[in-house]
Amino acid sequence: MLVEHMDVLLLVAALSMASFLALKKRSRIGMFWLGVVCLGYFGFWREGCICPVGSTQNIVAAFSVPGYAVSISVVAFFFIPLLFSLLFGRVFCAAVCPLGAIQDMVILHPVRVPRPLSRALGVIAYAYLGLAVLFVINGAGFIICRYDPFVPLFRLSGTPQMLFLGASFLVIGIFVARPYCRFVCPYGVLLNWTSKLSRRHLTITPDDCIQCKLCEDSCPFDTILAPTDSHYRETEGVARRRLSILLAAVPVIALLGYLAGGQLGRPLARFHPTVALAESVLEEDASGKIDETIETETFRASGESVGVLRKNAIDARSGFKRTGHFLGLFFGLVIGCKLVSLSVRRSRTDYVPDRGTCLSCGRCFAYCPEELEGRKGLTNKERMKGC
């Protein structure tokens, strides 16, 4: 318990330091070394637990599972990074999250993912978040923790499949910067939302943007938004019509999602341990091949009734079907809102980070001549090494 409280204090200290380095000090090198320290402590030393990413499930369980208690440390781990994100952007992702830090260390030759593809892949994180909530509500376990690709690496122990998954993310991460953070992380969805509302956010330039375009390729995560002067060639009427249609379509898409979600609850329930066990036991009984898996062998050894197991499995599946509607609704809303968002005309005069997706890593600092101007006494080369 004391260690967990200590972890909370260290989390607050690391987030404060990251905020200071990103917004005040504007030091990429500082962020890098803070990331190394946090990776060492929260990752390899504390073996990735408690982790704000996984704590999402604890919080959902606290609200949805009767009798489930959640410790104050877990609550703190869930809310504090969101609070910092609300104040200063995604400084947690920048240097504190061990999952992000380990991927950050392996970015060697990043290539740009085309934006349409990047936006399409971004949908995965929403789906993962929705699934994680659905699973917790239905007592099917914490899938974010179960399928965390990096925790087995931190612990130097895990199934070959999970170790391979973690290694794969790192190998891909050499070329596609931080793929888990950008396309999979469910907590990143929450940080994205809060960061969009952030009171202060990292800026590319410490002064006025002179639109030199030097920074436009500096972000390995492709989160820098260009001025909108040259974007729009369509007439406003066409754009408005499209927007109107999409706005009208959002409730329709959400409704379709709601209806489809109810159907999807049934197959998704197969991930529930009771349903999976019942399916295996019944399949074995039908085929006559008994005790094919350790789970079925253990069940049979327990002496529990197959009839009771089957009933529990059907009950669990019913829960999935009920709550599956809401997963579908959420997913429909996400798709609808993203389509609307992509159809809204923005007005930007400067190069700015996308507040939702910017990870506040500070790599863009050194590309800004205004920044360099501010670092008197340093040569260009020395400043560039900071990126």
Place this chain on the structure above:
Amino acid sequence: MKPANRSFETSGTAYQLAKGVAIAGSIFCLTICVLMIIGVVQTKTADPLDMPEMIELRDSLKTQPDNESLREQVRLLDTVARRAYFSSLKSTRTGAALLLAGVILTFAALKIMSVASVDVPAPGASPDRDNETVAGKSRVAVTAAGAILVVVAAGMLLLKTRLDDAPVPPSEEPLPEEVTIAPSSREDFLKNWPSFRGPDGLAIAHGTDSPTSWNGETKENILWHRPVPKHGFNSAVAWGNKVFLTGADEVSREVYCFDAGSGKLLWRHLAEGIPGSPSKLPEVMEDTGFAAATAATDGRYIFAIFATGDIVAVDFDGTRKWARNLGVPKNPYGHASSLITYGGRVLVQYDQEEDQQLLALNADTGATDWNVERDVHASWASPIVVVRDDGADVVLNARPIAAAYNALNGEVKWTMDCMSGEVAPSPAYADGIVYVTTEYALLAAIEPGSPAKIIWETDEELPDIASPLAVKGLLILGNSGGVVTCFDSLDGKLLWQQEFDDGFHSSPVFSSGNVYLMDMEGSMHIFKAEREYAPVNKCALGEESLCTAAFTGQRIFIRGKESLYCIGKKQEQP
């Protein structure tokens, strides 16, 4: 993101040093990886418990249990193998740590190389990424992503599910009504197969129309067969649409319930957590095992006893009603006497080397309603019940006495000092006469009374394991030598004798006018219950069997060495 045009400071010392470290680190990591993979494969394949040498030694030890040198070899090999196994695991952990260190070092060097390569921004070199075309493509991509996820999830709808299967598939023919809660009537009792050798243990099936032809190889009249999870020499017990067996090994003891219609294993109950159950298993002979005694049912609960002395009562849904340990039976071969029920009690013939007794346990609570101490030696026979108009007697057979006790209170009704040797065949009864026998002793026809008297006896072709069948004025016996003998049950006159290729451990049963007797190879010899030998058929199960079949309605349930078979007349397909 690195701009298109780059300039590299690749000639610097730091860069070259980093490059060297990166190359060396990569080779180091690769080497560690290869060694770890080899180590993991070795660890997976070198499970100390599954080593061929160990298996061979264990097998040898089974045949020579007193060979101390062999035991020592097992211990030695086990120690060596376990040391190697844990050493291998330690190496894997060390390898993982070294690999991590190597990866960190390599990536640090690569990072330094990356930083040493100074990027020169190229303003305007990249195409506009947020114009209307990109936005349009993004809308299409997001829609496609949503559609793909929905399609993937919808594809899961096609996965086969067993949850929606009917819990119990309909039987192919009407089965007797199931009685689970109310105490069973005598009529229910007789039309089911509630214990070893059926109602009252007399090996006579009532109201049956049993098939006389089947073939395990061609599946003729084999309605279903299912593997039984654990081994046991006990026979099937059938009530309503359920068939019960037990199985056990050194790890656990279990009760199984199969659906009579489909053969589906409905549940299995683990007989564990029983107060007094021994932590160390008693030594039993391989030919007996831990589950030799056949279970019994009163139509409400299934009662099962094991070689540990554990007895358990389970309802027809697989829920335990009660369980207790009767004390580990001191029996040189292992406990084999089957259970039987009468008058709301489970009767246990607990003949062993000391504390021999007949126990009557309350079927609802497991409490001992009464018990009778018996001055006998260990035996392997099972009790039978002789129902009279004014009550019932339970008849037991052991060395040196055959004896009858009032089934309601245990009062001794009669005893007959006539048995010797190791008694395994159970008594038989018909027309007011009790028959007891065992190999190297005698076959005696006893007229109950006070005192009881032997009305005839013989010592020819006596059975060693199989119990006799008394029916229609005949007494039929089969023995391990493959000889079936038929006497006139009233005067002991030898009527006929027939010799077969394989011997008999299972007991003869009378059903629908025929006698069914299974040989050890799994062939059922069916012959008329007549004063002359009149064969009807010989039906091969396709699997060895030492158990006695259960007969209900138009079906026969036979436990083979590995599987439970249901034999019945298959419906003709239109």
